[in-house]
Amino acid sequence: MLTPARNEMLTRVGRGTPMGELLRRYWQPIGGASELDVNPIKPLRIMGEDLVVYRDSSGRYGLIDRHCPHRRADMSYGWVEDNGIRCSYHGWLMDHTGRCLEQPYEDTTNPKPSKASCAVKAYPVKECAGLLFAYMGPLPAPELPVWEPFTWANGFREIVLADVPCNWFQCQENSIDPVHFEWMHDNWGSRLKGGNSNAAPKHLKVKFEAFDHGFVYKRVREGQSEQDRYWTVGRVALWPNGFYLGSHFEWRVPVDDENTLSVAWFFMRVPKGREPYVQERVPTWVSPLTDPSGRFITSHIINQDIIAWAGQGRIADRTKENLRSSDIGITMMRSRFFEDLEAIAAGKEPRGVIRSANEAQCIPLPNMAREINTEGLTLAEFDNEPILRQRLREFRHHYGQPPEVRRAFVEAMGIAGP
Numbered sequence: 001m002l003t004p005a006r007n008e009m010l011t012r013v014g015r016g017t018p019m020g021e022l023l024r025r026y027w028q029p030i031g032g033a034s035e036l037d038v039n040p041i042k043p044l045r046i047m048g049e050d051l052v053v054y055r056d057s058s059g060r061y062g063l064i065d066r067h068c069p070h071r072r073a074d075m076s077y078g079w080v081e082d083n084g085i086r087c088s089y090h091g092w093l094m095d096h097t098g099r100c101l102e103q104p105y106e107d108t109t110n111p112k113p114s115k116a117s118c119a120v121k122a123y124p125v126k127e128c129a130g131l132l133f134a135y136m137g138p139l140p141a142p143e144l145p146v147w148e149p150f151t152w153a154n155g156f157r158e159i160v161l162a163d164v165p166c167n168w169f170q171c172q173e174n175s176i177d178p179v180h181f182e183w184m185h186d187n188w189g190s191r192l193k194g195g196n197s198n199a200a201p202k203h204l205k206v207k208f209e210a211f212d213h214g215f216v217y218k219r220v221r222e223g224q225s226e227q228d229r230y231w232t233v234g235r236v237a238l239w240p241n242g243f244y245l246g247s248h249f250e251w252r253v254p255v256d257d258e259n260t261l262s263v264a265w266f267f268m269r270v271p272k273g274r275e276p277y278v279q280e281r282v283p284t285w286v287s288p289l290t291d292p293s294g295r296f297i298t299s300h301i302i303n304q305d306i307i308a309w310a311g312q313g314r315i316a317d318r319t320k321e322n323l324r325s326s327d328i329g330i331t332m333m334r335s336r337f338f339e340d341l342e343a344i345a346a347g348k349e350p351r352g353v354i355r356s357a358n359e360a361q362c363i364p365l366p367n368m369a370r371e372i373n374t375e376g377l378t379l380a381e382f383d384n385e386p387i388l389r390q391r392l393r394e395f396r397h398h399y400g401q402p403p404e405v406r407r408a409f410v411e412a413m414g415i416a417g418p
């Protein structure tokens with residue numbers, strides 16, 4: 001249980017709030033590079049700031065204020081040129097550093113050195129593994145962490161986005177909550193398909209360990225032992241707002257205090273014999289969350305998670321909760337955030353910010369699936385791996401995979417479609 005003031009500290013993300021300042025010190029994924037293939041400008045709201053991300057005609061990314069410095073028109077209705085983005089109202093041109101390069105009428109009739117005062121805010125953007133990452137904190141920016149899975153070859157990758165109607169922190173608490181798998185995904189999942197018992201293997205023990213880049217959670221369920229990878233390796237609550245499960249990442253990126261952009265990156269290695277496989281373009285798609293009646297879609301794993309997150313309210317009221325031993329990881333995570341918030345207040349760097357380019361190049365994480373993802377399996381061997389076998393049949397994580405993404409996947413895997 002938290003006091004209202006402590007709950008606010010964890011959840012508020014605007015500029016100048018303690019958590020807003022903490023999260024801005026890390027590169028945040030804001031979408032997929034392939035989103036900009038059709039329209040090179042995308043409006044987005046991140047941590048309470050209205051922005052546009054764009055790729056100009058020379059291939060350079062920019063992330064700047066959504067509103068033009070002239071009279072505040074919406075830059076997402078502008079267009080890109082070789083060196084920036086132009087407003088469609090009176091043609092002012094801005095570059096990726098936020099400088100105003102051209103003011104066409106003034107440049108023609110009244111040229112004065114007045115552009116400096118028209119600069120807008122601008123943030124660095126980098127592409128990695130098909131994702132776009134933005135850095136909105138104090139400069140100099142740290143290194144962009146290249147997590148080891150981003151370096152894997154011979155895999156089909158896809159990026160899935162979802163607009164989640166609640167605060168980011170309750171989404172992130174789900175990254176350190178092993179027991180919900182038994183109930184939400186197994187027992188409820190089975191009931192949604194017509195089952196009528198709570199027969200999923202019970203959790204017998206859980207433990208949580210801190211490391212440089214977050215926490216690892218481990219578990220033993222009925223039918224498993226301490227020799228199982230779920231106990232010897234575990235899964236990662238990635239600091240500060242990610243989740244890493246061996247073959248995919250999820251990030252919970254604050255849109256504002258009451259909304260979150262869920263960004264998920266998936267990797268599936270092609271079967272042995274299908275190499276070399278080079279994916280030209282990492283597709284990005286948005287998962288719908290509700291059905292026509294307005295109820296949440298329950299059929300897919302992360303859709304189920306989202307029901308839990310949003311069901312806690314726009315901002316979960318942690319003054320009313322009752323934590324138990326299953327929630328030790330959640331308490332550890334909150335404590336570490338409070339420690340890092342204090343560190344920032346004292347002028348120090350929070351944990352997990354990487355300043356060494358060498359270190360950032362390929363960062364290993366505890367990984368239950370490394371061999372499968374780096375060495376691969378034959379198609380026949382997939383039969384011994386229930387999760388992978390299922391993954392070949394259908395995309396179970398998010399509802400709404402577009403048919404063209406499925407077709408590309410089927411082709412990459414060399415299996416019968418669709």
Ligand code: FES
Nearest residue numbers: 068070071087090
């Ligand atoms: S409002 Fe953008 S150029 Fe005038």
Ligand SMILES: [Fe+2]
Nearest residue numbers: 180185301305
């Ligand atoms: Fe879950």
